Amino acid sequence: xxxxxxxxxxxxxxxxxxxxxxxxxxxxxxxxxxxxxxxxxxxxxxxxxxxxxxxxxxxxxxxxxxxxxxxxxxxxxxxxxxxxxxxxxxxxxxxxxxxxxxxxxxxxxxxxxxxxxxxxxxxxxxxxxxxxxxxxxxxxxxxxxxxxxxxxxxxxxxxxxxxxxxxxxxxxxxxxxxxxxxxxxxxxxxxxxxxxxxxxxxxxxxxxxxx
Ligand SMILES: O=C(CO)[C@H](O)[C@H](O)COP(=O)(O)O
Numbered sequence: 001x002x003x004x005x006x007x008x009x010x011x012x013x014x015x016x017x018x019x020x021x022x023x024x025x026x027x028x029x030x031x032x033x034x035x036x037x038x039x040x041x042x043x044x045x046x047x048x049x050x051x052x053x054x055x056x057x058x059x060x061x062x063x064x065x066x067x068x069x070x071x072x073x074x075x076x077x078x079x080x081x082x083x084x085x086x087x088x089x090x091x092x093x094x095x096x097x098x099x100x101x102x103x104x105x106x107x108x109x110x111x112x113x114x115x116x117x118x119x120x121x122x123x124x125x126x127x128x129x130x131x132x133x134x135x136x137x138x139x140x141x142x143x144x145x146x147x148x149x150x151x152x153x154x155x156x157x158x159x160x161x162x163x164x165x166x167x168x169x170x171x172x173x174x175x176x177x178x179x180x181x182x183x184x185x186x187x188x189x190x191x192x193x194x195x196x197x198x199x200x201x202x203x204x205x206x207x208x209x210x211x
Contacts, residue, residue, distance in 0.1 A: 001177065001207045004057065005200070006165065006187035008032035012043050018191060019051055022200035028080065030057040030185065041076035048077030055079040061109055063087050066095035074102035080129070085110040085119050089126070096127045105129035107163060110149070111136050120153040124160050130183060131157050135166030145172070150179050173203055177210035 005026040007015045012035075019029055029051065031043045036058065048056045058078035062069045066083055073081045083095045085108045092108065099106045107130035113119045120131055133149035150164045161182035168176055169189040176184055186203065193199045 001181065001211055002027040002183045003200075003204055003207055004028035004030050004163075004165075004183055004185040005190055006030040006032050006059070006185050007191065008034050008187050009191070010035060012039050012046055015043060015047060016050055018196065019047060019054070021197045022190060023051060023054060025197075025200040025204040026054065028055040028057050028183070030059050030187075031078075032187070033059045033061050036060060041073060041078075044073060044076040044078050048079075057082065057107065059109075061111075062091065062095060064091055066091040067098040070095050070098040070104065070106070071102065074099070074104050078104065080105045080107050082107045082109050082132075083128075084108070085113045085123055085131075089122070092123055092126050092128065099129075100127075107132055108160075109134050109165075110153070116149055117152050117156055121156045124157045128160050130163045131160045132163035132165055132183070132185070134164075134185075140167040147175060147179060150176075150181055154179070154181075170199055170202060173206055174210075177207060180210075 003026050035043050044058045057080040058073040059082050062083040070081050095106050106128045108123045108128045109132050111134040133146040135144045135146045146164050146166050163183035164181045165185035168186045190196050190200050
């Protein structure tokens with residue numbers, strides 16, 4: 001199981017400072033959608049340059065023009081690029097094809113997908129690398145989480161790795177670990193804490209013990 005740190009509400013200098021604090025304990029650094037909207041792919045480039053030993057995920061949540069956007073994120077140094085599960089089949093296939101050309105990986109974010117089981121089976125056949133269940137901020141606010149959705153995709157996904165995101169905190173991590181996703185994505189559960197380094201270290205330890 002890998003741990004991904006999601007950076008959503010920071011600028012580039014804040015992102016660098018945060019990664020420095022926890023770099024020993026995370027496998028992947030996500031440059032979140034709000035950061036890319038504010039700072040552009042420069043954020044991906046600068047984090048990859050400063051932390052070349054970490055994998056960097058560009059959370060573009062691609063919906064269209066997939067091959068082009070995957071190419072641009074790859075040029076900026078992203079190792080993994082996200083596309084939405086609700087995107088057209090052709091877009092997801094185009095993203096996979098371009099990522100393969102560039103030696104990069106594709107994570108499909110299933111946020112907002114209504115027919116989760118059926119769509120997970122379909123995107124799994126397209127050769128994507130990760131399929132991620134995700135409760136976004138707006139649904140977190142009304143008490144939702146992604147554990148049931150993780151169980152659903154774990155039943156049907158045969159090729160891709162599974163991932164989970166959305167509101168995971170130290171106190172909810174044990175039940176996430178028990179569900180055995182390949183990738184656990186944590187944003188505010190680390191970035192919103194006083195002692196980020198201690199929380200990230202504890203999360204990493206719990207994940208290693210759960211393997
Ligand atoms: O992609 C995202 C929001 O769209 C976040 O990066 C993801 O939900 C993880 O952050 P948090 O743990 O704070 O929910």
